[in-house]
Amino acid sequence: MVPISYYLILSALLFSIGTVGVLIRRNPLQMFMSVELMWNAVNLSFVAFARQYLNMAGHVFVFLVITVAAAEVAIGLAIIVLVFRNREHADVDELNVMKG
Amino acid sequence: MNFPVINPLSVLPEIILLATSVLALFVALFLPERRGHLLNYLGMIGVLAAIAVLPVLWGKVEVGFGGAIVADHFAIAMNATILISALVAFLLGMREVEPGPDYVALVLWAAIGMMVLTSAVELLSIFLGLEVLSLPLYILAGFRRDRSTSKEAAMKYLLVGAFSSGIFLYGLAFLYGATGQVSLSGIQTAILQNFTSHPLFLELGAAFVIVGLAFKLALVPFHQWVPDVYEGSPTPVTAFMSVGTKAAAFGALVRILTVALPAGLVHWQPLIAFIAVLTLLFGNLAALRQTNMKRMLAYSGIAQAGYLVVAIAANSQMGIGAGMFYLVAYAFMNLGAFAVIAALSGKNEEGAEIASYRGLVYRRPWLAVAMTLFLLSLASIPPLVGFPGKFYILRAAVSSGGILLAVAIVVGTMISLYYYLRPVLLMFTHSEEASLFPEKAHWTAHVAVGAMLVGTLVLGILPGLLTGPLQHAVHAIYGL
Secondary structure (H helix, E strand, O other), rough: OHHHHHHHHHHHHHHHHHHHHHHHHOHHHHHHHHHHHHHHHHHHHHHHHHHHHHOOOHHHHHHHHHHHHHHHHHHHHHHHHHHHHOOOOOOOOOOOOOOO | OOOOOOHHHHHHHHHHHHHHHHHHHHHHHHHHOOHHHHHHHHHHHHHHHHHHHHHHHOOOOOHHHHOOEOHHHHHHHHHHHHHHHHHHEEEEEEEOOOOOOHHHHHHHHHHHHHHHHHOOOEEHHHHHHHHHHHHHHHHOOOOOOOOHHHHHHHHHHHHHHHHHHHHHHHHHHHHHHHOOOOOHHHHHHHOOOOOOHHHHHHHHHHHHHHHHHHHOOOOOOOOOOHHHHHHOOEEEEEHHHHHHHHHHHHHHHHHHHHHOOOOOOOOOOHHHHHHHHHHHHHHHHHHHHOOOOHHHHHHHHHHHHHHHHHHHOOOOOHHHHHHHHHHHHHHHHHHHHHHHHHHHHHOOHHHHHHHOOHHHHHHHHHHHHHHHHHHHHOOOOOOOOOOHHHHHHHOOOOHHOOHHHHHHHHHHHHHHHHHHHHHHHHOOOOOOOOOOOEEEHHHHHHHHHHHHHHHHHOOOOHHHEEEEEEEEHHHHOOOO
């Protein structure tokens, strides 16, 4: 059996990739995908821990996280489309009406 | 096997709000065009009904959903604050947002999420509460689709919110991984009995959870989104989210830190104290150079969140009680200030520029005096409610040995006097210019201003009205 640490390290790597993606990408869609990567990295951790403790709570958590993530994507994409419909490039740095 | 007990009584106020939102969506089908604002009254009735059942639940500790939700004194006290802010969102929403079934339902759903978050005592229900409050607020921030600032606010709130939820979720995964438990009391028991898989997991979990909630609470250095989102969102929404989200996130942070993670064994206190000092100083300094009222209140809100976190850092019963008192105080004075802005604004945000407040007292004496009192209260001048609030926090900080925290509070308060008093001075300066503001506000906005003013004055003069009930709330947290 693969030891749990392998899963946790993979999960941490995916989470870091997602975090870096949010911080350096400027396209809202790519940023949003990076956030999804973070969420799914966490799901991997939950499943790994649930296997380790042999209890179902972690699995249940993952199902609910997936459900919430789907809702979040639906709202997120709607907002991204609303904001960038009339623009040529989707770039969050162009959203600079408010400053200070 | 035993099926877990659901016990609908534990979520009775939430059920009332949910029923109201469904009713609003349904009634909207039969309403003629341009009558959407009538649904706002329906929303108010729903919120008032939910407030009315709180005294009935007070004193009975209803446990629901197999122990995932507890309607204890703490939850009910926080829920009252949240419901007041939802009520204000409806009272102010008559003009600016063109309320319809969507506005009513989204505000109610966000309020449900906030209330679940403060009554949740399991990681799963905490996460669900946080998301149910966040998702409707992303939409509400961009509710004025015709305004580019509103759309920009929605975009920024969405990206930062989803990002911070991811961090928070990772923290929950670590807490679960460290102990194998999902209930807060189960995690505490596991830690006390030294039954944890790896000490690093606990510390990481605590840090990630704090950072995730710090985004929601608007704490420095996780605050960059706050000014833009507060300025861009429609004023009723800003008022609602500034108070409601803070109350909910404060409740969750208190529950997680004091119930699940004993401070002696998991070292979250230095991190919290550090964030508190940073927040206090930065929030107050950045507010100094703002020219937009909503933006200034956003930075002031950051500073006020700093005071709340000082109360948590004190890690004592007195601290939690002081934090809750301050939260109620903040609700009245901050909602009041936003209510005045909304009352001065028509369809557009005429009431947002500080410069336009010049000579206001000669044109709109009632609103100018009310605004003056709210700002003085935010600056914690007695006999307004901000003063006892800050006094209790200061005392909690000192009695738990946080001298540096107390000094930061005092310095922050002194800085804040400048930016709170500047608009007051402007309002009382005579000016010949014609008023920029539209003729008159909707009567509900005046009701909101009046109600918040009563709260600010009465609790400022008689803080004892609130400290008694809050005692019970604190005992609920500490299991006394």
